[in-house]
Amino acid sequence: MAQTYDHQAVEAKWQAHWEQAGLFHIQEDPTTPKYYCLEMFPYPSGRIHMGHVRVYAIGDVVARYKTMRGFHVLHPMGWDAFGLPAENAAIEKGVHPNVWTRDNVAYMKRQLRRMGLSYDWDREVNTSQPDYYRWNQWIFIKMVERGLAYRKRSAVNWCPSCETVLANEQVLAQEGKDGGVCWRCESVVIQKELEQWFFRITHYAQELLDGCDQLTSWPARVLAMQRHWIGRSQGVEVDFPVADPRDGVAAIRIFTTRPDTIHGATFMSVAPESPLVEQLIEGRAEAAAVRAFVERVSRLDKATRTAVDREKEGIFTGAYAMNPFTQERIPIWVANFVLYEYGTGAIMAVPAHDQRDFEFAKQYDIPIRLVIQNPEATLVPDALDEAYVEQEQAGTLVNSDIFTGLSVAAAKHAIGEHVETQGWGTRTVNFRLRDWGISRQRYWGTPIPMLYCESCGLVPVPENQLPVLLPEDVPFTGKGGSPLKESPSFAKATCPTCGGTARRETDTMDTFVDSSWYFLRYCSPKDMTQPVNPEAAKHWMAVDQYVGGIEHAVLHLLYARFFTKVLRDLGLTTVDEPFVHLLTQGMVTKETYWCEEHRWVLPSDTKKEEGERLCAQCGKVIVTGRTEKMSKSKKNIASPEDLCDRYGADTARLFSLFAAPPEKDLEWSDTGVEGCSRFLNRVWRLVHEQLPVICEAHGKSGSDPSELLTGLQRVTHHTIQRVTADLERDFQFNTAIAALMEFVNQLYKLLKDYPAAALTVDERAGWREALECLLLLLAPFAPHLAEELWEAVGHTASLVRESWPSYNPESLVSAEWTIPIQVNGKLRSKISVSAGSSKDHIIAIAQSDTKLIEWLQGKTPRKVIYVEQKLVNFVI
């Protein structure tokens, strides 16, 4: 018998078998419960990387496990196929994005097949194909009709490298960079004033926030990030009348969450972009200086200007407003930290109780008036070195007219009410969330199905003219601007309303639109009449288990939740939330190597000499860098293809699941991979060595169950229990696999201790049960090997159709208990008693234990603690 099995042949054999038998093809089945298992679909960048291996291995174990548990499991796969790399390839290499994408999809699909993943490929979707993106357009038009898609001119994020607009969610913070950076290329993003299409995600802000409470099986940090991103603030809008009113500015409306501090407002601040500024300064002596300030501030990009450590800067407009509560004249300033897009773009400034206002007041010598007193330590206004920003529970109002003496909480309520009864304003709620800008000035995306007619204005493309196809005659120059403009055939159109000439919208949609509803499309991927078949969606939705990277915590996951609500309101689905359980898997990381001369180097370009790692080229000492996410530039990648060639898909899967809990980072280790490969070979040899034992039925029939038989049964059923519990409890794959390894170790021990020749018929049956359970339990993790051995032990049907084994609690019962004996809480001995022994009996046995007698030194224990089946503790 070979000592290692031929994984190449075995894996190819079963992949072909599964496919030919159509074992992963799934249909609605009213007789069994459904389960929808989904992993985030990949962008077809060219090759599968280890991150893909990990996420798809996780998903596949879930899908296979749930299938064995009797669910009919929807486990689809597809391609998030629109995106910039395809277009860049067109610019650089002259290959059409469609061709580039198609080739990549074909290659990556082969790679995924090689991993033995249980996908229903009949449901494959590809977002770059008209049969998919036409429904983006359809949904877009429905959203236009409902006012959920609209066009507006505003300052937007612009990535100079990708030459396109980005949504707020796609601008990320990066250390060392002043501004935000592009999510894709990490270039610093700038601001541009443009007219663009937006999705009114803010319409669902409250529901998106409330929905977080239902998502109890999502990681806390993802929910925290979403809640923060949505950013709900409850407060009051108040009009501050302008002291000498001018045209169109009778009052300045502010938003505050701290109406309780309103008596302490000693000035106001307006955002530099606000049109109020010009209205306030016109004709004043201050006008020129203010304009210069605004000009200077607005040259900076927003992220820089609003960085928290940036100095507070401002300028007095010359105008005054009246605090409606105190009737005082307070100066109106323009301040760099006030955001035009948030609230009303203007604030009342309470330096005593807001840190920003405090710093501003200090700098410009504006009075600071204390209106909240700390009851525990009396604050002296002149001695403040920071604003007193107390919590709700502490603080009492002072210097606040009739509100003096109220608690902060009571004052918030009372003053809010007063504002409303006086007609000065209203209580209101503000969100941090902004509408989603979806226009992209790129080619490889969904054309926005809108027309600009000279006489009718904006006109949606009629439904029966969809899809608006991407034109082929587009030159890829890389010189920027929407490439669709360059198509001679595309831009010109006929207005469906008046028949006159119209111009097509030449921007395309953000690719995040595509991925915002693909999970719904999988329910009825071939429906040519609608994006989602409501019946199919009703059957399959919501996704029971979603698996993907944490990097989408606010991007894709927020957009997908939004789209689900939109499609629900269009009657296409009945669920409010798309994903019930969310597993965010960690990154795959690896050590990096740095050579002074050759920079980052591949492990294979280094050599080890006398315990030191040297550069193979120049012989210099290699510095071992940080363990980081695998990346080509850091040269710390491991190739899934090499891995499959050398060890096989089962080993690759097993290692990705074993080396770390799924949500944590996984540090790549070549020796760890070998360990997993060794384990699979051990399973292979174990089963083959025992084939004669389990396949031949000779031997006498035993009378009572032998020690071997009860041992086999106990370890078998105990393993079933452990593996099942580990999978049921948050998919603890690493400990489930550890349990399987222990199982195999124990079986080898029994193999050694009980020679095959002497076995009874019952014992042979016990061995068969043990080995078959091993294969069943192993099947979701290492499906090829499990199938091969399942066949070897005599089965003809695929393991895919087998049920998950259940354990018999009686088999777990051991004839003996081993009870640890403690003295004063420290382990001193262990005793063995027959199972079911009474407390008194166990204590008596313990007291006669020689080791214990030594430890007790003749003293009588003050107290004896006995925990059922757990331990005895003598306190002396």
Place this chain on the structure above:
RNA sequence: GCGAGAGUGGCGGAACUGGCAGACGCGCAAGACUUAGGAUCUUGUGGGUAAACCGUGGGGGUUCAAGUCCCCCCUCUCGCACCA
């Protein structure tokens, strides 16, 4: 600063409701089988020569018993960062 999470052997990591700390794997050591092996198998492996004792980031506390509960502190990772 705010939010989330994490600190356990040489390493990755176990330890469900307080109850034998270190499962499983890697690495290491010794041995067996081998012409040989980086194959395979067996044994050992927290520190301490050793029993004692010490050990879960540090310091207190509760308890018969603490990695686990309570209080204080430190470090690291990730996310958000002037949102009024």
